Amino acid sequence: MNDPSSDPAKTLRRRRLWTMAGLVFAAVTAVTAGVTAMLVSIFERKQEARNPFHRVVELTDDTVDPAVWGSNFPLQYDGYRRTVDQVRTRYGGSEAVPRTPSDADPRSVVAQSRLEEDPRLRRMWAGYAFSVDFREERGHAYMLADQEFTQRQNVARQPGTCLHCHASVYVAYRKAGGGDLIKGFEKLNQLPYFEARKHVTHPVACIDCHDPKTMQLRVTRPGFIEGIRALKASQGISDYDVNTMATRQEMRAFVCGQCHVEYYFRGPEKRLTYPWFKGLKGDEILAYYEETGFKDWSHAVTGAPVLKAQHPEFEMWSEGIHARSGVSCADCHMPYERVGAMKISNHHVRSPVLNLNNACQTCHKWPEEELRTRVETIQSRTHEMRDVAMNALLALIDDIERAQASGVAGEKLDEARRFQRKAQFLLDFIEAENSMGFHAPQEAARILVKSVDFSRQGQAALR
Amino acid sequence: MKAILLLASATLLGVASGVGVFTFGYARGASYLTNDPAACANCHIMQSHYDDWRHSSHRSVAACNDCHTPPGLVPKYATKASNGFWHSFAFTTGRFHEPLRIKPRNREVTERACRKCHAAIVEAIEPVVQHRPEDATPCTRCHATVGHMR
Numbered sequence: 016m017n018d019p020s021s022d023p024a025k026t027l028r029r030r031r032l033w034t035m036a037g038l039v040f041a042a043v044t045a046v047t048a049g050v051t052a053m054l055v056s057i058f059e060r061k062q063e064a065r066n067p068f069h070r071v072v073e074l075t076d077d078t079v080d081p082a083v084w085g086s087n088f089p090l091q092y093d094g095y096r097r098t099v100d101q102v103r104t105r106y107g108g109s110e111a112v113p114r115t116p117s118d119a120d121p122r123s124v125v126a127q128s129r130l131e132e133d134p135r136l137r138r139m140w141a142g143y144a145f146s147v148d149f150r151e152e153r154g155h156a157y158m159l160a161d162q163e164f165t166q167r168q169n170v171a172r173q174p175g176t177c178l179h180c181h182a183s184v185y186v187a188y189r190k191a192g193g194g195d196l197i198k199g200f201e202k203l204n205q206l207p208y209f210e211a212r213k214h215v216t217h218p219v220a221c222i223d224c225h226d227p228k229t230m231q232l233r234v235t236r237p238g239f240i241e242g243i244r245a246l247k248a249s250q251g252i253s254d255y256d257v258n259t260m261a262t263r264q265e266m267r268a269f270v271c272g273q274c275h276v277e278y279y280f281r282g283p284e285k286r287l288t289y290p291w292f293k294g295l296k297g298d299e300i301l302a303y304y305e306e307t308g309f310k311d312w313s314h315a316v317t318g319a320p321v322l323k324a325q326h327p328e329f330e331m332w333s334e335g336i337h338a339r340s341g342v343s344c345a346d347c348h349m350p351y352e353r354v355g356a357m358k359i360s361n362h363h364v365r366s367p368v369l370n371l372n373n374a375c376q377t378c379h380k381w382p383e384e385e386l387r388t389r390v391e392t393i394q395s396r397t398h399e400m401r402d403v404a405m406n407a408l409l410a411l412i413d414d415i416e417r418a419q420a421s422g423v424a425g426e427k428l429d430e431a432r433r434f435q436r437k438a439q440f441l442l443d444f445i446e447a448e449n450s451m452g453f454h455a456p457q458e459a460a461r462i463l464v465k466s467v468d469f470s471r472q473g474q475a476a477l478r
Numbered sequence: 479m480k481a482i483l484l485l486a487s488a489t490l491l492g493v494a495s496g497v498g499v500f501t502f503g504y505a506r507g508a509s510y511l512t513n514d515p516a517a518c519a520n521c522h523i524m525q526s527h528y529d530d531w532r533h534s535s536h537r538s539v540a541a542c543n544d545c546h547t548p549p550g551l552v553p554k555y556a557t558k559a560s561n562g563f564w565h566s567f568a569f570t571t572g573r574f575h576e577p578l579r580i581k582p583r584n585r586e587v588t589e590r591a592c593r594k595c596h597a598a599i600v601e602a603i604e605p606v607v608q609h610r611p612e613d614a615t616p617c618t619r620c621h622a623t624v625g626h627m628r
Contacts, residue, residue: 036483040490047494053570054501064522353576356522377577 063356074227079186084221090354094362095221098154101126104368106394106451109151120164126151135405136446138412139439142315143323144171152326152449155364158182159218168208174285175211176204180274182215183223185235190214200237204285224270232266233258236273242289243269249292267343272329275344277444279309279322295330297444297462301437310436317415319432324443331448335455347374390453397445397452400463404442407470411435418477427477434473441466510562511555515542521569523578530626545591545625546584557587585616588625592617 071086078084085092101111101124109126116123129149130136140146148166162181167173178184179200191214192199203211226233234240234257247255261269277300281288293299301322310320332338337347349360350373367374368390371383379386415431441462445452452459502508509517519528531537536545546561547554561584568574580588593600596617604614 032483036487039487043490043494047497049570050494050497050501053566054497054504056570057501057505060522353523358526373577380579 060356067357076189076222076227077186078227079183079217079220079222081217081220084225084227088221090357090359091221091362096156097363098365099156100363100365101153102365102369104366105391106398107151107449108366108369109153122160122164125161126153133405135409138316138409139405139443140323143312143321145323155219157218159215163212173208174204174280175206175208176280176285176287177208178203178211178215179236179238179287181218182212183217183220184215185222187214188237196235197237201284201286204280204287219274223273232263232270234261234266234269234273238278238287238289239269239273239276242276242278242291243272245289246291246295249294264341264343267345268329268332268338271344271348275326275328275449277325277327277330279304279311281309291330295333296458297324297327297330297441298465300327300330300444301440304440305437314412314432314435316412317419317432317435319415319435319439321436322440322443324440324447326447326449327444328449328454331450331454331458333455334458337454342378350374350377393453393456394451397456397459397463400460401442401445401451404438404463404466404470405446407467408435408438408442411438411470411473414474414477423477430476431473434469434476438466438469438473441469510558513541513543518542521565523569527626534624534626536625540591540595540625545588548587548590549594557584585618588618589616592621 068087072083074084074087081092081095085095101109103110111124112127114120114123114125127150129151130146136149137146140149144167147170150161150165153161158181162168162177178187184200184203185196188196188199188203190199191202203214221227223235224232234243240257243257244255247253257269276289278287278289280286290300290303293303304322308320309322311323312321313319314321329344332344345360347367348364349362350367350370351358352361352373361370361373368387371386375386376383411431412435415428415435418428418431445459445462445466448454448459506517506520509520515528515531518524531542543554547557600617
C-alpha cells in the first residue's frame with residue numbers, strides 16, 4: 016500500500032501539472048502559429064510591394080501582341096482576357112447565343128439580336144446595313160471578329176476606316192504611313208475593309224492606351240486626337256494636344272473616348288471624323304450635321320436623308336454628374352482592385368452593375384441592392400421614354416409613307432423628311448448609347464423629348 | 479521530472495517570444511507606438527489613404543491619431559491595441575470588406591474628434607433637443623472627404 020503512484024493526492028497533483036502543461040503548450044502553439052502566419056503574410060506583402068512588376072520581356076513601340084505585354088503584367092492581362100465573358104445586365108450586356116459555324120462565319124457563339132428584340136429598329140434603319148444584322152455588343156475581345164463576320168459586311172461595302180476602332184491599329188497605321196501615324200490612318204481609311212483587315216491582327220490591345228516604356232496612358236487613335244482638338248478649338252483653346260495637355264484623370268476617360276463616341280466618315284476619302292465642332296451634346300452634333308448636310312443613307316421607306324448615331328458613351332458621360340464630379344470611365348468600368356499589396360486597375364472592362372462593390376461602393380456607401388435599384392430606375396425611365404420616342408418616329412414614317420402614296424405636295428414631304436432626319440438621329444443617339452440613360456439621365460430625357468417633338472412636328476407638317 | 483518540464487516550457491515560450499519579437503521588429507511594430515502618420519502606411523492597404531491625407535485640408539492640423547484615436551493616454555493606446563490586433567487578424571486571414579469600411583466604434587472616435595476641434599461651430603448648428611444620440615447627423619455624412627478620400 017506504499018506504492019507512491021497510488022497516493023491519490025499526488026496523482027491529482029501530477030495530473031493537474033500535465034493538464035496545465037498541455038494547456039500552456041496549446042496556447043503557445045496557437046499564438047506562435049498566429050504570429051508566424053502574420054510574419055509570413057507581412058513578408059509576402061513586402062515582397063509584392065518591392066517590385067510592382069517584373070520586366071521579363073522588353074516592350075517597344077512595335078509590340079502589338081497583348082500576350083507579350085502580359086508576361087510583364089500578368090494581373091492586368093488576366094483581366095483583359097476576361098473580356099470574353101458574356102453576361103447580361105437588365106438593359107445591356109450580351110447573352111451567349113450558340114450558332115452553327117459556317118465557312119463564311121466561323122463564330123460558334125454570338126450575342127442576341129437587337130433587331131429581333133425590337134423589330135421597330137428595322138423600320139427605323141430601313142435601307143441601311145444595320146436593318147439586316149444588329150446584335151448586342153460583346154466584350155472587347157470580340158470587337159474584331161464581330162465586325163468581320165457581321166451580315167452587314169454582305170450588304171454594304173465597308174471601308175478600312177472601320178478598323179480604327181475594331182482592331183489594334185496604332186502599329187499598323189505607323190507602318191502603313193512609313194512611321195507617320197496620321198498618314199497611315201489616311202491610307203488605311205481608303206482601302207476596302209477586307210484589304211485593310213490584312214494589316215491588323217488583334218482587337219484593342221495594351222499599346223492602344225499605354226506607352227510601352229512608362230505605361231502611362233496615351234491616346235493613339237487619330238480620330239480622337241483630331242476630334243478633341245476640334246472640340247477644344249470650339250471652346251477657345253487652340254492647338255490642343257491631348258497627349259501633352261490632358262491631366263492623368265482626364266486620360267482615364269480620353270483613352271476610352273478614342274472609340275466610344277459618335278463619328279462619321281467625311282468625304283470621299285472616308286476620313287473618320289468625330290463631329291464635335293459645336294460641342295458634345297446630341298443636338299449640337301446634329302446642328303453640325305445640318306450645317307454640313309451629311310447623310311449616312313436615304314431612308315428606304317421615306318427617302319429622308321437620315322443619319323445613324325453610334326454609341327456616344329463619351330459624349331453622354333460628359334454631360335452627366337459623374338463627369339462633373341471628376342469620375343472617369345475607368346473609375347467605374349475598370350475600378351481599382353487589390354491584389355496582395357498591389358492596387359491595380361481591373362482590366363476586365365465591363366458594366367459596373369456587374370461589379371457594384373468595387374465600382375460604386377467606393378464612393379456610394381449603400382447596399383448593392385439599393386445601388387442596383389437606383390441604376391435600373393434611371394434605365395427603366397429612359398427605356399420608357401425611348402419607347403415613346405420610337406413610336407412617335409414610326410408614326411411619322413407611317414405618315415410619310417401614306418402621304419407619298421396619296422400624292423401630298425413635294426415640299427410638305429420634304430419638310431416632314433427633314434423632321435424625320437432630326438427626330439431619328441436624336442432618338443438613335445440615346446438608343447445607340449450603351450448606358451440606357453445612366454451616364455446622364457436628364458440629358459437623355461432632354462434629347463428624347465426633342466426627338467418626340469420633331470416626330471410630331473413632322474406629322475403636323477404633312478397636314 | 480519537474481525540471482525537465484520547466485525547461486521544456488521555457489524553451490517553448492522562448493521560441494514563441496523569439497518569433498514574436500522578430501515579427502514585431504520586422505513589422506516595424508515600434509513605429510505604431512508613435513504619432514507618425516507614415517507608420518499607418520506601413521501596411522500597404524493604407525497607402526492611398528495616407529497619400530490622400532497628405533493632399534487634404536487637414537494635413538497641417540491633424541494627423542491620423544488626432545482623428546482615429548481618442549484623447550487621453552490610456553484610451554489612446556487601448557484603441558491602438560484593439561485596432562492593431564483586429565487589423566493584424568483581418569489582414570493575415572484576408573477576411574475583410576473591400577472597399578474598407580470603418581467600424582461603428584472607430585466612427586464614434588472620429589466623430590468626437592471632429593466635434594472637439596470644431597466645437598464652436600458644432601454648438602452653433604446642433605439642434606437643442608436631441609431625443610436619441612443616434613439622431614445626430616454625423617459630420618462625415620457630408621464632409622466625407624476632409625481627412626482623406628474614401
